[in-house]
Amino acid sequence: MAEEEEEFTEVDIGCSWTLTGALIFAMIIFYFVNWPDDDIKRYTWSIINTTLSIFVAVMSFQGCEEVLMEFVIHPILGAFPTGSAAIARVLCGFGVFLGWLAVAHLVIAWFAGLVCNSEDASKLMERKWVVADAMRGDHGEEVPVANVVQGHHSKGIASVKGVEVFVSSRAVLHEGYERRTKCWAMLFAHMAGFAMISAGGDLQHWDPFMSSPAYSWLAVVICALFLLLIFSFTARCLYQEGGEFAEARKLYKEEGKDAEDDIFCLAVSFLCVQSLRFTFSGSLPSKLGFYHSVETEARQATALYVSAVAMVVVMVVTALFLRGECVNARLKSLIVGTASMGFAWCVLFGTRAFFDSWSFLEEKKITPATIEGRVLLAMAASLFSCAVIVVLDKIEDGLQDSDGEQLHKLLKNIITGLSILIGFTWEHTFDGCVEAMSSLWSDKLLGKLTMTLTIVVIVVPAWRRFILAKVVDLQKMQHEKKGAQAKIQDGYAQPMSEGSSSEEESTARLMC
Template sequence: MRVHGLRRRPQCSAVLIVAFASALLLANAGGDPTTPEELRSELHRLRVQITDLRSREATLEQLLLPSHRGPAASEGRPPAVVGLNELEGGKLEGPLQADSAQAAEEGELEPEGEDFSPVDVGCGWLLLGGVAMVMVLFYLVNWHDDNIRRFSWRIISTTVSIFTAVLVFNGFSGFVMEFLLEEVHGWPRHGWRLLLVDYFFVAFWFAVLQFMTFYQSGATHLENALAFEQLVWVIAEPLRADCDTEVPERDVRNVSGMKSIAYRDHHEVFVRKKAANREMFARRTNCWATLLAHMTGFAAINAGGQLQHVKFFERSAPLAMLAVVVNLLFLLVLFRVAALLRQAGRPSSGGPNGCRELFHEEVEEAENDVLSLSTSFLTVQALRFA
């Protein structure tokens, strides 16, 4: 043990252990053992006691680790610690008390600094960067320029959509691949059967994209098409929680113009006329089309990467690039079939339909996202292989 004011001798612990073991031998023997069995038993008992003493010494050294560090630490000398008497009786006695008082008067006891690992520093910078990024986003979405606010919200929405699509696709694909195919059917992670399953998922998510976009655009019901371009009065105060909420026409003071004042809960609020249903359908359709387009794109990336790992295509870089072309042709065929089905479902008469036009516009944009996302990723992967 290290005590303040005293230097620790390296042989102290060993000498104490040997002396204590000798005393135990003399005290417990009661006489000289006469048989080899008694000698071996006595020797084993002493070894156990010596091991126990060493364990206790290590435990006490851990308990008496220095809580303060003085100038002696920088000189290579053992730092000052409290003694065993202070731990047991609450104070130091004898010369240790004087040494401790002198050290306190000289101001040798200083708080011990904490050392940070590179992981701690990295986590700290990550937290600071996250807080700073949130502050920047608050500034951007409240900027005085309308274009800055609009594009900031668009980037935030796209980012959230991408990460949500990654989580949903990885969870669904991992469940199917690892649980259903590997554990139930015992399929390997590579092979033609798994490749066919991957391309089946591309077609599956693409079909879900078509259906959800068609449903959210309001093209399923004729009354939605009639109300698509209908102008209604809505609240036009962005600072209110009920902004863009429809207001009955009887509450509007002047209904002849496009902007007016209405009475809402015994208060006057600014209102304006706009196609609220068109904005609602466009917002919902864009949300689902963006999310499912990214999921379909990730499925195409997964299938194309699996195709590049087939033995025929992994021989060289040109063959890996040929796999990109095959994946591209598969997507183009899929898009053409979907376009023919949409054209067959278009009514031959009835005038323009805003819901159907919205559906076709969002689907075509989603298909472009799927094609560009998968082709660019697989091309870069083939170039890295080269």
């Protein structure tokens, strides 16, 4: 008797496509993180790093905001406030943002060592020998000086349990402060950025500003000026160098300014694209960027892709051709960062609109309204970013000698923009998964918060200890490589000065 053919449901087919796609996607990422080219490897790790930060920050902020709305804002002002209650809702949004900004600065100061610092400042920059072999389980662990059998400057060989391993001399305590500060600065900066997006969205959806696209753009200008005013205050009152804990103050200033720049670029770029979509369609999207009508989404896909190209043009022109005498350096950085993230938002919403209007996906019931469709959109965005990484590497290899520093900053902003694109597509996917699973709970909010907390507790330690640490190491390796190349060029350009060491020159050549 012939074996009966198994019948598969739509859920079975959807799970099969998802698992197969996930396997292929994971292997592609594996290829990229082990690529022979150091630049591609660094770009890939940077995107993974920023993507995870955005993913965790979005889920954490949304959980906190839902609790705030459920138990504070809605009971006091109502779910759909009007009149003076609507004004109070807008002011509450900006107040919540200021609260998140204050928390971000406090966290950065704490991990930088400015708050309750019990460490001896003289030991902060003390260098110690550590294992420098990423394939070993004890990578980064301290090695006693007596075990170092051959060492010169920052690199050497040591005997560990009878085996010779590569070691490097590093300021372990300072690097620990730096890594922890960078981790929590990124996370809380993104959460503050989403708080500003929420506040700006409340302003854009207030009746006077949602009456026309022009007034919606005015709301964007108000938010940008508000942020610049706040940041000028923090620059004047909080960022001081020198004195006691000089290294901690320097680290706090560096990470604090980077956090503020991320907040500005993230919030203003999203609000700009919201107003841009309002201009194209005549209808303002929701605070999260969605339309209730699929037809409204579909009409603006092409316009959003054209806008994405325009954002790239603004970014390149500002970064490479707008010199310091024309605009303040930090303002220039904010323009480039905002344009790069604006590019990501345009591609994200344009692709979502394209997928919504694609009849093939609609027939197969895998539009972005479904979990399978969200996974497909996230994978498409991720693969697009992988292709862009290869193109960026070719551009950097061809142009790095002409304007290396400006090009490096530009590429860094593009990487951040790609991270926004990937981070939000995957966050939207997992948010749908969390909502689907929480629907099984009697208290859906409690279920969603529980699963969100579980994801955060699992992801954050792994991200900080392994992925962020990898990115920091790769960036330092690139810095050392550039320094070695500069020494070689100086050596070719001029004769070696008296007393200079030929050993240092050979070391520089070796590092390259």
